[in-house]
Amino acid sequence: xxPEEGLPTEWSREWSVTRRVLLVVSxxxxxxxxxxxxxxxxxxxxxxxQDSGTPRAQAAVPQPWAPSLPLRxxxxxxxxxxxxxxxxxxxxxxxxxxxxxxxxxxxTGPCETPMCLDLLARYQASGNTSEAPCTDFFSFSCEKAKRxxxxxxxxxxxxxxxxxxxxxxxxxxHPGSGEEKAFQFYNSCMDTDAIEAxxxxxxxxxxxxxxxxxxxxxxxxxxxxxxxxxLMSQYGxxxxxxxxxxxxxxxxxxxxxxxxxxxxxVPLKKVQEQKIYAQIFREYLTYLNRLGTLLGGDPIKVQQHxxxxxxxxxxxxxxxxxxxxxxxxxxxxxxxxxxxxxxxAPAIDWLSCLQATFTPMSLSPSQxxxxxxxxxxxxxxxxVEEMLLKHRDFLQSHxxxxxxxxxxxxxxxxxxxxxxELRQKLRELTERPPLPAHPRWVKCVEEAGTFFExxxxxxxxxxxxxxxxxxxxxxxSPLPRPLPRPMxxxxxxxMCGGQGDPRGPSTPRAMELxxxxxxxxxxxxxxxxxxxxxxxxEAQNRITQLQVQMGAPExxxxxxxxxxxxxxxxxxxxxxxxxxxxxRSLQARKVWSFLQPLPHHRWxxxxxxxxxxxxxxxHEVVFPAGLxxxxxxHPDYPRAVNFGAAGSIMARELLHIFxxxxxxxxxxxxxxRALQEALLCLERHYAAFPLPSGTSFSGSSTLLENAxxxxxxxIAFQAYSRSLLEYRGETKLPxxxxxxHQLFFRSYAQVLCREPSTEHSQVTHSPxxxxxxxxxxxxxxxxxxxxxxxDALMNPSxxxxxx
Numbered sequence: 001x002x003p004e005e006g007l008p009t010e011w012s013r014e015w016s017v018t019r020r021v022l023l024v025v026s027x028x029x030x031x032x033x034x035x036x037x038x039x040x041x042x043x044x045x046x047x048x049x050q051d052s053g054t055p056r057a058q059a060a061v062p063q064p065w066a067p068s069l070p071l072r073x074x075x076x077x078x079x080x081x082x083x084x085x086x087x088x089x090x091x092x093x094x095x096x097x098x099x100x101x102x103x104x105x106x107x108t109g110p111c112e113t114p115m116c117l118d119l120l121a122r123y124q125a126s127g128n129t130s131e132a133p134c135t136d137f138f139s140f141s142c143e144k145a146k147r148x149x150x151x152x153x154x155x156x157x158x159x160x161x162x163x164x165x166x167x168x169x170x171x172x173x174h175p176g177s178g179e180e181k182a183f184q185f186y187n188s189c190m191d192t193d194a195i196e197a198x199x200x201x202x203x204x205x206x207x208x209x210x211x212x213x214x215x216x217x218x219x220x221x222x223x224x225x226x227x228x229x230x231l232m233s234q235y236g237x238x239x240x241x242x243x244x245x246x247x248x249x250x251x252x253x254x255x256x257x258x259x260x261x262x263x264x265x266v267p268l269k270k271v272q273e274q275k276i277y278a279q280i281f282r283e284y285l286t287y288l289n290r291l292g293t294l295l296g297g298d299p300i301k302v303q304q305h306x307x308x309x310x311x312x313x314x315x316x317x318x319x320x321x322x323x324x325x326x327x328x329x330x331x332x333x334x335x336x337x338x339x340x341x342x343x344x345a346p347a348i349d350w351l352s353c354l355q356a357t358f359t360p361m362s363l364s365p366s367q368x369x370x371x372x373x374x375x376x377x378x379x380x381x382x383x384v385e386e387m388l389l390k391h392r393d394f395l396q397s398h399x400x401x402x403x404x405x406x407x408x409x410x411x412x413x414x415x416x417x418x419x420x421e422l423r424q425k426l427r428e429l430t431e432r433p434p435l436p437a438h439p440r441w442v443k444c445v446e447e448a449g450t451f452f453e454x455x456x457x458x459x460x461x462x463x464x465x466x467x468x469x470x471x472x473x474x475x476x477s478p479l480p481r482p483l484p485r486p487m488x489x490x491x492x493x494x495m496c497g498g499q500g501d502p503r504g505p506s507t508p509r510a511m512e513l514x515x516x517x518x519x520x521x522x523x524x525x526x527x528x529x530x531x532x533x534x535x536x537x538e539a540q541n542r543i544t545q546l547q548v549q550m551g552a553p554e555x556x557x558x559x560x561x562x563x564x565x566x567x568x569x570x571x572x573x574x575x576x577x578x579x580x581x582x583x584r585s586l587q588a589r590k591v592w593s594f595l596q597p598l599p600h601h602r603w604x605x606x607x608x609x610x611x612x613x614x615x616x617x618x619h620e621v622v623f624p625a626g627l628x629x630x631x632x633x634h635p636d637y638p639r640a641v642n643f644g645a646a647g648s649i650m651a652r653e654l655l656h657i658f659x660x661x662x663x664x665x666x667x668x669x670x671x672x673r674a675l676q677e678a679l680l681c682l683e684r685h686y687a688a689f690p691l692p693s694g695t696s697f698s699g700s701s702t703l704l705e706n707a708x709x710x711x712x713x714x715i716a717f718q719a720y721s722r723s724l725l726e727y728r729g730e731t732k733l734p735x736x737x738x739x740x741h742q743l744f745f746r747s748y749a750q751v752l753c754r755e756p757s758t759e760h761s762q763v764t765h766s767p768x769x770x771x772x773x774x775x776x777x778x779x780x781x782x783x784x785x786x787x788x789x790x791d792a793l794m795n796p797s798x799x800x801x802x803x
Contacts, residue, residue, distance in 0.1 A: 026642060034534065099632030115636040120633050120733045123657060123746065125149070126753060134788035134795060138772045142753035143745055148768075150754040151631060152610050159460070159608040159626040160445050166459045167448060167520045178566045179459070182452035183584065188575045189444035195575050196412050200294055203411060206235070207295075213400050214393045215305055222396045224388055225349040233356035236583045238262060239399045239408045240348075240380055242317070245594045249333070250372070252617025255594035257354060258333070258370040259341070259377070261320055264313060265405055266426065279429050283308050287422040291404050294414055305397040312398045319379040325728075333372050339365040344374060345381035347388070353678035358591050377444055392572070409443060410579035449606060451582035454565055457552045457607045464608075464625050465551070478687035482667075501620050509635045510550050510628045518543060520719035525697040530678060532669035535661065547620040550628065552607035565589055592757035612649055614656040621653045631750060638731040640740045643720035651719075652712035659704055663672065681800035682706060686774050691767060692756070702766045707768075708773060711803040712747060720744055741785040745776060 108118075126149035142148050143719055153486055167186040173179035188194075193374055207213050211220045231237040242260040247253070266284050292302030338350050342365075355363045370375065387395040404411075408419040449456055490561040522543055525536050569585045571578045605613050608626040615622075630637075633646035661667040667675070686706055723729060730740040738746060752771045766774065776782045776794060783795035791797055 008347070025562070032087065041070050066258065078704040087690065109730040109731060111636065111638055112352045112734055113631060113636045115634050116638070116731075116733055119631055119634075119637060119641065120736060123736075126750070127746075128149075133786050134783070134792040136796055137745075137749060137776055138753075138769045141749035141772065142768070143462065148753060148755050151750055152754065155626070155629060155632070156610045158628070158727070159464075159610065159727040160442060162443050162463045163449060163456060163608060164441055166456070166463055167445065178452070178455040181566050181569055181571060182448055182455050184442050184571050185451065185578055186448045188571065188578055189447060192413070192440060192442060193573070197572050198576075199412055199627050200296070200415075202574045203407065203415075204295065206403075206407070206576070206580070207400060210400070210403075211396075213295070213297075213396070215292060215301040216295045222392055223390075223397065224347075225352065226386070227396065227399060228348070229356045231403060232353055233359075233620065234584060235403060235406065235580060236587065237399075237403045239402045240384070241377065243354060245591060247617055256368065256370050258359060258372070260372045261376060262316065264317060265402075265422070266313065273378045276429055280426060281314070283422060283425045283429070284313075285310055287400050287418055290418045291401060291415070294418070294472065295404075305394055305400070308391060308394040310399040311787060312383070312395070315383055316380060318382075319376045321373050321375055329734055333370045334374060335368055336371050336374070337365065338363065338369060341369060341371060341377070345377040347381040357587070359588070361591060361595065407576065409447065410576045447579070447582075451569075451586055452566070453606055458755075460608050461552050464629060510623065510633060510646065511548070513633070513647055514548060514550070514623070514650050516719045516723060517715060518546075518654065519645050520722060521651065521715050522655055523722075524715055524718060528803065529801065530671040531661070531667075532671070535667060535669045539661075542619070543654070544656075545619060546657070547618065548623075549620065550623045551625045612653045614653050616656075619654075623653075637655070638733065638740060638743060639721065639727075640732070640744040641747045643716050643723065644744040645751050647716040647719060648712045648748050648751060650707050653713045654715070657710045658711075659708075678800055678802040679703060679707065682710065682778075682802055685778060685796075685800050686766060686770055687802075688796075689770055689773050691769065702764060705765050706770075707802055709771055710778055710800070711777045713779055714803045716746065716748070717779065717781060739785065741781065745782050745785070748772075749776070769799040 025681075041587075076392045101444065127141045128139050128143050131137075131143075133140045168181055168790050171232055173183050204216065207216065211222055211228055228239070232243065239262065241262050242258075244256045244258055244260070246258045248256040264282050288306035288309060289299070291301060292306060297305075303454045336344075338354065342348075342350050351363060353364060354369075355361075356369075384395065404415070405419065408415050420435075427434055456499070515621045522540055525531065525539055528536070531539070566585065567589065568581075586647045605611060605622055605624045606626070608623045610627050612627060613622050614620070627633075627649070628646065631641075631645065632649065633642050661670065683703055683706075732738065732740050732743055752768050756767045757771075765771065773794065777796055778799045780799065782788070784790070786794070788795035
């Protein structure tokens with residue numbers, strides 16, 4: 001054969017060899033690349049060794065619940081890696097636009113930022129890690145040296161300190177602004193030397209403006225309704241009933257005047273031992289005698305007038321109908337006109353008193369009112385008429401004594417000390433813990449916050465979040481997923497009006513967290529066994545339509561608007577007159593806000609508050625700036641902390657939407673039997689936990705809140721687990737034997753750390769220890785990650801399937 005004929009054969013043979021070499025090289029490269037990838041994954045998934053050179057490092061004591069090496073890689077982890085590799089928008093392939101680095105997208109290892117080190121110190125100071133988490137997770141998280149930390153109280157105090165720093169900073173305000181009046185008021189409140197020098201003089205002047213007082217000097221004729229009108233409209237004191245504006249029950253955006261039962265200085269109960277009852281009135285009599293003496297009254301006259309004032313208080317209290325009785329008789333808030341009320345309770349000039357109190361509202365005799373306990377108002381009116389006939393002077397004294405109590409925060413130390421001693425002794429008699437003593441600045445910050453909230457809102461947000469923060473007020477809506485975290489934050493920032501660095505401490509980051517919690521709830525609904533398809537769709541629509549507000553109202557960040565609200569405040573010549581001017585201005589602003597077409601009054605929480613709120617009429621949830629703070633939330637925290645703390649708070653507020661579904665007979669399309677079995681299971685589950693001596697609770701009255709706690713934990717944990725799949729990698733606190741999942745549960749418990757309460761909230765919430773143990777023990781993942789032995793307190797043999 002010719003050479004030309006052999007060329008193709010020789011070329012084919014050489015190409016075949018080349019292909020084999022390329023294949024071997026490719027396989028070798030793939031093997032090498034896979035090995036590097038596996039080494040990278042295992043090195044970053046396992047716990048880091050402790051650095052004994054770190055200033056905050058502590059010697060680690062191995063615990064049976066601590067994570068061990070190597071950390072098992074789950075199939076879900078491999079899925080996350082594969083998803084990232086094959087994604088059309090691969091974060092590891094460079095693009096023309098700036099792309100976050102791998103370390104930004106997949107952070108791992110200990111968080112060494114100052115915020116994380118501070119959080120570590122908080123956690124170590126509040127919990128007792130010598131306690132076994134599977135036996136007593138509340139003490140493990142909340143109890144140090146037999147002292148229970150209170151996260152909400154500590155956060156509230158820190159927020160007040162922020163306001164204090166602003167109010168004491170001369171560079172925070174401008175001459176002639178609304179801010180200037182807030183600072184002048186605060187400084188006047190803090191000037192105790194001037195207040196002490198004035199003594200009882202300013203209060204005596206107020207009493208003279210009311211017509212004088214028989215037992216303390218000059219006195220003109222007593223006009224009962226004229227005095228009552230002045231007390232209500234000018235001094236914010238309501239001696240015989242409460243009157244305030246609220247939403248109409250049928251049309252929530254229409255204001256209606258509500259007439260409610262009065263508030264008494266003495267903690268009386270319908271069922272109370274006669275001995276305790278007598279002791280309470282004895283202490284109250286001592287207090288009233290002290291007030292009369294401070295005002296220069298003759299001790300004998302003061303004793304006589306104080307005794308009859310107590311008699312009036314006792315009779316008014318006996319007229320009250322218990323709330324349960326009103327609801328049983330369907331008498332809880334009835335609609336009547338002013339004319340009808342005038343006929344039922346003729347001693348009060350209702351139109352005149354209400355018109356003066358709620359100016360600039362224009363009232364008429366046909367104006368509808370919402371009245372609670374009409375029987376009380378009838379009996380109260382009859383008592384007033386009898387007193388006007390027989391004991392006019394004593395009726396006036398009763399009204400003056402009450403006014404002095406209302407104004408005591410603005411009076412000198414003698415009046416304040418008398419008030420404080422009364423409250424402490426009454427708490428002892430009713431077996432409540434004593435009130436803690438606070439420095440003067442705390443009260444002054446609280447009063448300034450109440451009277452100058454619109455101006456201080458903007459200052460607080462700047463202090464808490466930094467100058468780049470803007471309000472994130474937008475309708476909650478799902479975002480495309482999955483997205484790299486920085487891209488997710490930028491989208492949320494642009495959607496919600498946020499500006500500046502999206503990774504900074506801003507509300508868009510909190511809105512991102514809320515969106516993930518909300519999405520987890522929507523996904524959770526699909527698995528509820530007791531809910532019907534129709535109800536599930538309705539619930540999903542309710543979640544989609546929910547309005548979410550975070551940080552502060554949008555208008556609050558415009559201080560030039562807030563300054564216009566203080567034109568009617570006149571400060572001086574003494575602190576009491578400044579206080580009263582602020583009281584009148586605040587009442588006028590409240591009325592004005594209810595009359596606006598835009599619902600300014602719907603923001604029910606101060607931005608420095610630490611309580612989220614859900615408004616049923618507006619279908620709106622509010623998370624104030626004061627709540628989105630350490631130790632509950634910070635962009636530098638590990639996601640486990642943000643989801644466990646702030647995420648569980650958000651989930652709990654979302655579940656308020658479902659309260660009606662859980663009530664008997666309210667969810668007609670639900671599997672009622674399955675639902676009731678789950679609720680009964682939950683009631684038994686909580687009843688099985690031991691409680692400290694002296695602590696009690698009612699499983700039936702706390703059932704709805706218990707269900708919300710259990711659901712909040714389940715939803716927050718699901719959202720956190722989903723975030724680990726979509727954004728692989730997680731940081732943790734340095735030099736601490738807690739894995740990310742364990743840190744999630746530890747952060748959840750931190751939210752609920754507090755002393756057992758004897759106040760009204762105890763009626764609807766279980767004791768804090770139960771609020772920690774109940775939901776966690778009902779969560780299998782908790783027992784798995786803490787390696788709890790079977791049938792341990794936190795790993796029961798059976799659990800409830802409500803959520």
